[in-house]
Amino acid sequence: MNVIRDSGNGFRVKTEDSNILLFVGALFRHPNHDTRNPSKNMQDKFPDIKLLVFDVDGVFSDGGIILSDVGIETKRYNVRDGFGVVAARKMGIEVGILTGRANRNVTLRMRELGIPHVVSKCTHKGEGIERVAKLYDIPLENIAYLGDDLIDLPAMTRVAYPMAVADAEEPVKAHAKYITTQPGGHGAVRDAINHVLEKLGRYDELVQMYLEM
Known part of the structure; x- marks a missing residue:
């Protein structure tokens, strides 16, 4: 034979x-291994995410800007998004901020949430996400990013797991591996965090931690 x-x-x-x-x-x-399409087997494996990076305007906020008569800018944040950040960090996942604008209230809010690094005034988010990766000493293959507009695409195409908010621009959605059910500023950050924790098999662990408190 x-x-x-x-x-x-x-x-x-x-x-x-x-x-x-x-x-x-x-x-x-193996019955689940496709020898004719090896790339499919790689796609089925969720990356080991160790850092979540978020844009601010249109992601943490709804994109609206309120200016006072003396030029002071304010934003509205969702408290459930904030709790999601705290929860992610409790589970050992770091959180970072990458934004094209600079605003004192952003710095104050992120400091309140315990986020150690806020990279602002970033006009090239491809270079920005590489800078964030170095600040946390975490490689791009262990990073997820949530964006909403075209400026976010260079960051999204560099990380392991790009995500988009529900009301993101269509090209941004097209390059995302996950699209939140909520729009920016209305729970999109929390949605993305919950999704990543679930894919990592950690969400039930988080729930149990609070049940035992």
Whole structure:
């Protein structure tokens, strides 16, 4: 009996007496492993996310800007998003901020949430996300990013797990591996955090931690 490896189909076995070809590749493959599409098997594995990076305007906030008569800018934040940040850090996942604008109330809010690094005035978010990765000493393959607009695309295309808010620009959604059910400023950050924790198999652990308090 002659045994020959058959490209894409395991092994081809040729019997000497009847010249019948028997395909027995299934005996040598894991039932969930697709030898014809190896990239699919890699896509099925969720990356080991250790750092979540968020934009601010349109993600943490709804994108609205309130200016006082003397030029003081204020923003509205969702308290459940804030709790999600605290919860992620309790589970050992770091959180960072990458924003194109600079505002004192952003710094104050993120400091209140215990976020150690806020990178602001970033006009090139591809370079910005690489800077954030160095600040946390976490490689890009362990980073997830949540954005809403075209300026976020260079960051999204560099990280392991790009995400978009529900009301993001269509090209941003097209490059996202996950789209939140909530729009920016209305629970999108919490949605993204919950999603990552669930994919990592950590969300039930978080719930149990609070049940035992």
